Amino acid sequence: MAMSPEGVIRYWSNAAHEESYIEINAGLQGHEGHSLTQALPLGCILTTTTNALYLMTPIGSGRQLSVTCRSLGTSQGMLAGIGRRMSSFMFGSSASHSNSFSQSIERVHVSDGNNVDGKMLHVLTGVHLQVWSISDDEQKILFDVNIDKIFRDYMCEVIWEDECDPVDLHTWMIDLQVNGDDVMIMAACWNLDISSTIYFVFGSLDMRGVPQSLSSFTVIKHTAIYNEGIEKKLAQYRFLFLDAALSLAYVHTSDTILCLSVSEANQEMENTFKHTNEKILGAGCCDGQAIFFTKAHGLLTITATFENDFTFDLTSLTVNESAWKDESAILSTVGPEQLLDMSMSTDDNQRIKAAFLLCMRKNIKDAQAIVDEVLPSSILPGHDCFLDRLVVSLSRQLVDDFPASDPRWAESVPKDMVSASSSLILHHQLEDKIKALQYFIAFLKTVGLWNRMHSIAADEQRVPTCRVLREHAEKLAAAVALCELHRVHSAVVDSVIKTALTKRSAVSSNSALTPQDLFYREVSKLDDIFWALVQTEQNLIQSDSVTHIDAVTFLSKANSVFEGVLRAISVFRQGPKDEFEQPTLQLQEEYVTWTACKHKTGLKTMLLAQHSLTVQHGIPECIDRHTRATLICQLVSLTEFLLTEESERVDSVKTRGGDGSERYADMVKAYEKDRYRLIQPFLQFEAYVEAAALAEKYLDFRILTQMCDDTDNREKLEHYMKLFSNKGFPQFVFNWYLSEGKQAKLMNQSMSQHRELTAFLQSHYNLSWLHQINMHDFIGAAEVLKSLGQQEESNLAKRKTFLSLAKLSALASGESEETVKQITEEVNLEQEIVLHQESLPHDVLVAEGLDTEYMPVLSPEELVDLYIGESNSAATEYDFRKALDLLVFIDKSDSETDVESLKLKIWCAVILRDSWTDMDTDDPLEKSKDTLFYKTIEHAFYDGVDIKDYLPSVQELLSCEQLGDLRHNPSFKYLVKVGYQHIQTILGID
Numbered sequence: 001m002a003m004s005p006e007g008v009i010r011y012w013s014n015a016a017h018e019e020s021y022i023e024i025n026a027g028l029q030g031h032e033g034h035s036l037t038q039a040l041p042l043g044c045i046l047t048t049t050t051n052a053l054y055l056m057t058p059i060g061s062g063r064q065l066s067v068t069c070r071s072l073g074t075s076q077g078m079l080a081g082i083g084r085r086m087s088s089f090m091f092g093s094s095a096s097h098s099n100s101f102s103q104s105i106e107r108v109h110v111s112d113g114n115n116v117d118g119k120m121l122h123v124l125t126g127v128h129l130q131v132w133s134i135s136d137d138e139q140k141i142l143f144d145v146n147i148d149k150i151f152r153d154y155m156c157e158v159i160w161e162d163e164c165d166p167v168d169l170h171t172w173m174i175d176l177q178v179n180g181d182d183v184m185i186m187a188a189c190w191n192l193d194i195s196s197t198i199y200f201v202f203g204s205l206d207m208r209g210v211p212q213s214l215s216s217f218t219v220i221k222h223t224a225i226y227n228e229g230i231e232k233k234l235a236q237y238r239f240l241f242l243d244a245a246l247s248l249a250y251v252h253t254s255d256t257i258l259c260l261s262v263s264e265a266n267q268e269m270e271n272t273f274k275h276t277n278e279k280i281l282g283a284g285c286c287d288g289q290a291i292f293f294t295k296a297h298g299l300l301t302i303t304a305t306f307e308n309d310f311t312f313d314l315t316s317l318t319v320n321e322s323a324w325k326d327e328s329a330i331l332s333t334v335g336p337e338q339l340l341d342m343s344m345s346t347d348d349n350q351r352i353k354a355a356f357l358l359c360m361r362k363n364i365k366d367a368q369a370i371v372d373e374v375l376p377s378s379i380l381p382g383h384d385c386f387l388d389r390l391v392v393s394l395s396r397q398l399v400d401d402f403p404a405s406d407p408r409w410a411e412s413v414p415k416d417m418v419s420a421s422s423s424l425i426l427h428h429q430l431e432d433k434i435k436a437l438q439y440f441i442a443f444l445k446t447v448g449l450w451n452r453m454h455s456i457a458a459d460e461q462r463v464p465t466c467r468v469l470r471e472h473a474e475k476l477a478a479a480v481a482l483c484e485l486h487r488v489h490s491a492v493v494d495s496v497i498k499t500a501l502t503k504r505s506a507v508s509s510n511s512a513l514t515p516q517d518l519f520y521r522e523v524s525k526l527d528d529i530f531w532a533l534v535q536t537e538q539n540l541i542q543s544d545s546v547t548h549i550d551a552v553t554f555l556s557k558a559n560s561v562f563e564g565v566l567r568a569i570s571v572f573r574q575g576p577k578d579e580f581e582q583p584t585l586q587l588q589e590e591y592v593t594w595t596a597c598k599h600k601t602g603l604k605t606m607l608l609a610q611h612s613l614t615v616q617h618g619i620p621e622c623i624d625r626h627t628r629a630t631l632i633c634q635l636v637s638l639t640e641f642l643l644t645e646e647s648e649r650v651d652s653v654k655t656r657g658g659d660g661s662e663r664y665a666d667m668v669k670a671y672e673k674d675r676y677r678l679i680q681p682f683l684q685f686e687a688y689v690e691a692a693a694l695a696e697k698y699l700d701f702r703i704l705t706q707m708c709d710d711t712d713n714r715e716k717l718e719h720y721m722k723l724f725s726n727k728g729f730p731q732f733v734f735n736w737y738l739s740e741g742k743q744a745k746l747m748n749q750s751m752s753q754h755r756e757l758t759a760f761l762q763s764h765y766n767l768s769w770l771h772q773i774n775m776h777d778f779i780g781a782a783e784v785l786k787s788l789g790q791q792e793e794s795n796l797a798k799r800k801t802f803l804s805l806a807k808l809s810a811l812a813s814g815e816s817e818e819t820v821k822q823i824t825e826e827v828n829l830e831q832e833i834v835l836h837q838e839s840l841p842h843d844v845l846v847a848e849g850l851d852t853e854y855m856p857v858l859s860p861e862e863l864v865d866l867y868i869g870e871s872n873s874a875a876t877e878y879d880f881r882k883a884l885d886l887l888v889f890i891d892k893s894d895s896e897t898d899v900e901s902l903k904l905k906i907w908c909a910v911i912l913r914d915s916w917t918d919m920d921t922d923d924p925l926e927k928s929k930d931t932l933f934y935k936t937i938e939h940a941f942y943d944g945v946d947i948k949d950y951l952p953s954v955q956e957l958l959s960c961e962q963l964g965d966l967r968h969n970p971s972f973k974y975l976v977k978v979g980y981q982h983i984q985t986i987l988g989i990d
Helices: 147-158 230-234 336-343 348-360 364-374 386-399 426-446 465-488 490-504 515-521 528-542 548-573 603-621 625-658 662-684 688-698 701-710 714-723 729-739 743-747 751-761 765-774 778-791 796-812 817-838 842-848 860-868 877-889 899-912 924-928 932-942 954-958 961-968 970-987
Strands: 008-011 022-025 033-039 043-048 053-059 066-072 105-111 119-125 128-134 139-146 170-179 182-190 197-206 216-225 238-243 248-252 256-261 270-274 280-286 289-294 298-306 310-316 455-458 461-464
Touching: 008 066, 022 066, 033 105, 043 066, 043 105, 105 170, 119 170, 128 147, 139 147, 147 170, 147 182, 147 197, 147 216, 170 230, 170 238, 216 230, 216 256, 238 280, 238 289, 248 280, 336 348, 348 364, 348 386, 348 426, 364 426, 386 426, 386 455, 386 465, 426 465, 426 515, 455 465, 461 465, 465 490, 465 515, 465 548, 490 515, 490 528, 490 548, 528 548, 528 603, 548 603, 548 625, 603 625, 603 662, 625 662, 625 688, 662 688, 662 701, 688 701, 701 714, 701 729, 714 729, 714 751, 729 743, 729 751, 743 765, 751 765, 765 778, 765 796, 778 796, 778 817, 796 817, 817 860, 817 877, 842 860, 860 877, 860 899, 877 899, 877 932, 899 932, 899 954, 899 961, 924 970, 932 970, 954 961, 954 970, 961 970
Parallel strands: none
Antiparallel strands: 008 022, 033 043, 043 053, 053 066, 105 119, 119 128, 128 139, 170 182, 182 197, 197 216, 238 248, 248 256, 256 270, 280 289, 289 298, 298 310, 455 461
16 A cells, blocks of 8 residues: 555555556545555554544455545544644743654554454654554544653653753654563653753553553663754654564664664664665564665665674665676676786786786686786785785776776777776766775785785875775765765856866866766866865855855855765765774874875865855855854864864874874874864854864863853853763863953852862962862861962062961861961961061162062061161161061071071161260260160160060170271270160179
8 A cells, every 4th residue: 555645545455466556535635644554454554744543444356446544533632732833942842842842643553462353553742652442343542641751750860860850851752663562662852951962762661551651761872963953853763673682673764774772781782884875765674684675775684693792784685776786797898808818918917907807707716826926925015015006006097997888988098997887877987986996805805915015105104005995995985975966066066076177187188078077087086176166165255246145155055065075984984994904014103094184285174274164254144044054064064074083093193002202292282272273163153052062072171161151051061060070171160260260150169069179279279268268168278378378479468468368267267276376376477577568668668669569578588678778767776676576587497597697787787877986985874875776775675575685795796897997996895885784784684
């Protein structure tokens, strides 16, 4: 039975008789048919886009054959409104509209169940699961369950560990399969507030009663990134549940097959199969075997085997003639006589070609004999030797092969040419070249040449020969993709092909050959197309005759070409790794792939230029949202390819043991710089979802931090701190806050980050006290502040502030009196020194050029010199007393400072402030009491100072050289000794 969207039903009672069918109109009343599901022997279940259900039943036989159409009643509670399309994906979800996906019927599944006379019908929508019982006589709803709510609870608990609200999730019910009494449902979910990652889950419900919970729930490794077209992509997902014991399932889209286990025990066994230029049209199973109907290969079966991982065994059941050719059709232009001549030739190149052809024709013995003669095993492998040059030359001839069967190329085909294709169609020629290269690699392995290959010189580096062959294969895959894109963007590709041919100076004397013929023949020079694209775009942007709209349109189409070709390269690289690997070859040199070359016209240079053009001249010039969204998606693809290439290159150096080298450090630094430069424009354009996805994938913590700060999204920043805690993300955020001068945000961290912040601040002593106060560790803050005050030398005001805060923190700590006293006494001593500096006379500050607001911290020795120095010309006994008081703050254990000598220096300075030689000695006590010397002593005496320790001995003083000639003056000696004797009498000293 088949259905058209208009509701026309065609039924064949025997599919072998194509012309024998009946056709009726189901009478859908203008509604469109959506799906047709087998429900034999009752017939088929038809669903419409408006969610109506019909049972289509064949009746009668022969000429009386007909098909009846019976509407299945629906409850007004659920299906009546499931056709409404929701827009919460654009405008946010709400409690009343809990699902952002449309509430249309997603899947209809029919099973036998326990109903012997009829069928069990399972209808899956975006929110509900309805179970029906249908038979010839009646149909009824057994129950319907809001499975969306059940899944949301499990998703929050398992994926986000109950750190989100189920209402905030965006969920999709994708597909279901019935397995006995259980129903397995595949769903997806996304939490916008946490990340842009879409998770896929499998949940099982026990259908022996009305299910209230899931009997199993598994989150698979496969994920997706949200973008504007994701709903359309999610709608393509389907799965086959084949083996209940192994929980084996195949998930597939139009171009991908994913084999996995949906049980937790085997969750790690997951792999992906992708087939280049393939499209899956349908899937099913038979006798436990997965069967896929594909565009290129017809029916395929896939078998999963369990070793260290899943592996796939593909077997073609039917062959599409246009997509698969026997080797006899490839390289078949050489006849037996020509092959004999080639094998007998004196040209080694021709003889190896002959060996290749013989191997293709299953004549392995003769092929091996030729190889052993031309390239005997006695020739040791080495760099750029004959073997490697020969292999690369033959491989290049295959990928740049002339289509010998095309009469237009007759004049150009070399006489000794071995053509890889007999097709006249360009696309098929490229596919034949792919197959020919595969045969050539198989030949090298069969005759033992593969493991003897070494390397060749190319682009100023030593390139392993096997990598050159891989490059040829990648360019062939890219050429096929470009050829397909050519049909879609013919105007763009046609124009740039002409530009590329001009660069190659490729001209044909045969006017029947098109530019496309000339360009696609030389696949080894395929990367010319990227240079041509960029060159054409730059010319259009600079042209005054081209509008901005036209330039942006061309740029968008060029991006599509870039994107499609790069995707083909990426898919090829995700394929089997061992085909081009050579285990016996161990080269330590770094290998730069053809897509990573940065010379003037290299692909990486062109990709960076395309990225720059899109950022500078594409997105800013957009006048509509659709074009802008398209360019941003294209920019994501360009960025992903560039960063994947560069990150893999850095990882390869690390794998070879170079992670400790200076070269590796320079590569990492350059990669991080390029990574930020490529992702940062997404922040500039406020494309935060795309920026987050790229930064998460490539671990650009700077982008993630900047994005969360720009959007003031502390919850997402907290999520990243937990997600990347083992990669040092919290420490990066803390350092970023410091570098940006945002210490307030650094200190305002959630409780979950206090441990990491405490560890971080251990190396940032000047900020740790703020965190300690925030944590109410006042005594710890006091110790830190005291230490900061003692260490501060650049600014006196800062030292004073630190010391004051230290005392306040100690007093507020509530610690024992002894602990607080110890800290406050140490702080008091430091504050006394500060007070002495603040008490410096204004004239001294001016003379020394000291600013009271930005005055540096002076040592006690420096303060002494200022108090007694010449700049303090108006010094009084109070100044000298302060200088003497400063002596107690000098570290006596310091061998470089002699406190006694400094004390003697102060008293000498006091003496020299007066004129002693002119002083009358008739009344020595009366005359000397007005000197600064005796005023200073008197001031100290009245303050309770122990003068005995305060003064130097009279002998020391009178012998001090700092007094100069004065120390020899009899009058001076007399006055000083009288004064000392008077002091001793007063103090009662003998």
